[in-house]
Amino acid sequence: MELPFGLPTYDDRMRRVRARMAERGLDGLVVSMPDVVHWLTGVSSVGYLWPQALVIDSGDGEPEYVTRTTEEPGVHMLSWLRAPRVYDIATEDAVEVIADTVRRHGLDQAVVGIELGAFTLLPGNWDRLRALLPGVRWVDATDLVPGERLVKSPAEIAYQRQAAEMADHAMEQVFAAVRPGISETELAGIASHALGAAGSEFAAIPPMVVSGERSAMVHAMASRRTLSRGDVVCVEFAGVVHRYHAVLMRTIVIGEPSARVREVADCVERATEAAIAAAGPGAPAPAPDDACNAVLGELDLVRRRCHRIGYSLGVAYPPGWLEPMTLVEGDPHVLAPGMSFTVEPNLHLPDEGFGIKMGDTVVCEEGGARSLSRLPHSLHVTG
Template sequence: MKRRLIDQALEALVINNPSNINYLTGFDSLGFLCYQALIISPKLADPIFIARTSEESCTWELSCIKHAIFYDISKEEPLRIVAEMLAQAGLSHARIGLEMSTSTFSPLQFQTLCGYLSEAHFEDASLVVAEERLVKSPQEIAYQRSAARMADLGMQAAFAALRPGISEVEVAGIVAQALGKAGSENAAISPMCATGRRSAMTNVMPHRQTISYGDVVVLEHAGVCNRYHATLMRTAVVGKPTLRVREVSTLLAEAFSAAIDVAKPGTSVGEVDRVCNEILDRIDLSRTRVHRIGSSLGLAYPSTWTEAMGEHVFKPNMSFTIEPNLSLYNEGFGIKLGDTVLCGPEGSSSLSTLAPELVIID
């Protein structure tokens, strides 16, 4: 990481994203609900970790961190500690990178830090660690393959449970139970299930609404191994699907497969999107898409399981999502289809063993 800082002309980096902290140190806790930070600088022999006192045991037991400061949440201002550590390292006037786009670093915290270090030059460095994480190691890939097997088991449990009269929350609970039985940790986003008209509401959370005969049911969840996620999205119909649902789902499956086929090393995310949309536009469907293609996927904590979103060029050992989900809200249904995909030397392939097709529950 110090090499990346030098390349970015940064003298220090303050990391607040819990996924990035875990990636660099192994620290694994919900402690990010309160302020925590990892300070990295060429001027520091070891990174400095700052967290509340409740995180002391996790720090020493679950990470490689050697230097940590623990603050009393009722008495101490953690941003003052960050400023003091930077000042003691001779960084009061330095170019310091901050993860300004993470949900664990608020505008108020930014203003507070600026007040303590008024002579420092701060700039957004949200992608510095994220870019380092794009290409996965063999061990990371093994974790994601394991997570993908868990996700498949969760989806199969959902299909087995679908029937008229069962509620969305019941299905989501069955998925969660199956994932836990398979060894999955809690995901950054809990299992999702939506039925009928709600299937067009892409990110709606499960509710007590029950499934009726003929309903489209969209399902989305992730398996998790050592915080590494493998997401999975599928659509089912309880009973006989309409001709329109069949037409849309068949074309979406074709576009989905084509997107995976074209996601080869050297190909841009934009080109994969273009190929997908070209197929969908045979019947004017690209305008109903609700997700981008190619978001990097891996280690994650709430509130999102994506690592980096941007106009990347695919490289071997990059893992990412292919999820050209559709919301035909005016027609009363949506279709979800998405996998975790791994780019290899010759091309990409899904980590799921489940066919990318509409599932019909008789």
């Protein structure tokens, strides 16, 4: 049995989740998101491309995991579960198996939480599940387990620190490789190789590299475009340890940057550091965003923002790595020690032909917030 943590950790997680279920008046819970299933059980697979479900009742027994037969060896090797319910995709209907499992746990006339926001719950399967279980009163519980994950243990943060070290190493390899004539895809490959060589697992999102005018698409994937002198290059990827992610973003210029690129990058550097400084314990979730905007406003750059300043980050699988807390106006969370999140005041200036990407994974600690990266927040100039 290969688990990131000892069995008492998983016992405690199940206890906490069942307490949340009781607070919401739920008799049971059906979850299918891979990050949720992994956090609760240790299961780690891409098998979530087929219908899966972890059925949890209000008792103190083992939840029942429904998955396809292909995943059974991994369940026994990578989780603490002893008796998964596996189905043969050639001869059994997965949704009927999930419905039968809900019945066998005595939940067919109960109040049951389900992740209505899950990409793993396809609309057709959801319609059939409701038809097969007409006596269930379903309640949206998309954020029930992720909400329990926002404050991380020291052991979880330690995995993120390791992941951040791997990301720093990979970014330094990218810095060293950037030159005229290399392609975006080559740089993405260098980042992937460096991450793997450092021990990182596959990330929920592949390395992103954009250059030249494409750098204004700061959230795009690498293309076969070759770099030229004077190009702005934006890079983003994550190190991963036991599925815990640490995201890192930096901007590079080949040769001397223009005065405008330098001016904007210097402002983003100060905005990043202001946001991190504002992310201490007790701060409302939007505080880093407000601090960032106060700096960016000096150059009228707030309107150039691409997206939120950051979001909670931890265990993740493709296609994304966000947890439910976002550092924006309207989010009710209060920052607390043990929370980890990104700070990324990325800008796009397509009319000026470039973008700026800058971001770290940050941890809220008793004495304040701290970036997990040792790399400076300044523009990296090479060549």
